[in-house]
Amino acid sequence: MNLFSSDYCEGAHPRIMEALARTNFEQTEGYEEDPYCDNARALIRKAIDCPACDIYFLSGGTQTNMTFIAHALKPWQAVIAAETGHICTHETGAIEATGHKIIAMPAEDGKLTPQLIQAAVDAHTDHHMVAPKMVYLSDSTEIGTIYTKAELSAIRRVCDRNSLYLYMDGARLASALTAPGNDLSLTDFPELCDAFYIGGTKCGALFGEALVLVNPALAEDFNFTLKQRGGLFAKGRILGIQFGELFKDNLYLELGAHANALAARLKSAFEDKGFPFLVDSPSNQIFPILPNELITALREKTAFRDQEVIDEGHTAVRFVTSWAMTDAMVDAFIEDLNRLCHE
Helix, strand or coil: CEECCCCCCCCCCHHHHHHHHHCCCCCCCCCCCCHHHHHHHHHHHHHHCCCCCEEEEECCHHHHHHHHHHHHCCCCEEEEEECCCHHHHCCCCHHHHCCCCEEEECCHHHCCCHHHHHHHHHCCCCCCCCEEEEEEEECCCCCCCCCCHHHHHHHHHHHHHCCCEEEEECCCHHHHHCCCCCCCCCCHHHHHCCEEEEECCCCCCCCCEEEEECCHHHHCCHHHHHHHCCCCCCCCHHHHHHHHHHCCCCHHHHHHHHHHHHHHHHHHHHHHCCCCECCCCCCCEECEEEEHHHHHHHCCCEECEEEEEEECCEEEEEEECCCCCCHHHHHHHHHHHHHHHHC
16 A cells, blocks of 8 residues: 555655664753754755744644744734635644634635735724734645745735735745746745745654744744743754754755655646646645546555545545655556556
């Protein structure tokens, strides 16, 4: 059984495992106050060309989003997001549990636009309502689409006009940055965002995300919030070691490109059979619309997830490729798809 159900079904890249084993019996200070976290921060600052930013390491995406958003917003403030966004659909009300409302907007292809953001602001007019203060994006989005530099720049402008923070969820940032049609680079995010995180869990790390705080106002006292929310690792060096490896020799982006290449092969196989897609995704998530009978047959050898019911006979499903998957796994699936389509 091959798992195309997510991009965190494997452990960690061998280089990370080797580095963790090699340093296992070293003694260092805890709570991210160690040489490995310092080194990882230096490598990330160089890669994003932002020497003054603050960087913190957390265990996972939901924890990062919850901790940062709760820190950045005052009790009456809210965050604007696409209705398909991770904080709306896959975080069990984590943001709401901190006392903050999510203003969910119906975004085409999973992407917010300046018009949607302005509409959300305009709909909240006085002190009897929550006050929008942050825009939450993800790149790639929950349905695999990516933002262009022009799109992100336009969103930055509407945020500036309305005094909104711009926060980017980068759980799959490596995939977005290496996807066909992408024109953003790591150095663009400090220019356009008040804060963003670089995802490790879905790109070669055992676990871990690197939260980058660009806006100094948001960095103030964040270490207190991090500790209070349970996000500060005692053995923080475990995160520093992993990001040190990911940001050495371009490994992070290489792993994203590998996952994208495998997804492109899957996409071509479905296109060759004439199957449509829920959305045109260039990243490591694809969403073919398949007959339900074929879905049942494919699941005898392959795991993948339902995304959306299209009609009584068809469902859009999600296939996700990872940094660790092989061409042989994709070959086996394509062979099975071809066989089932000819029966």
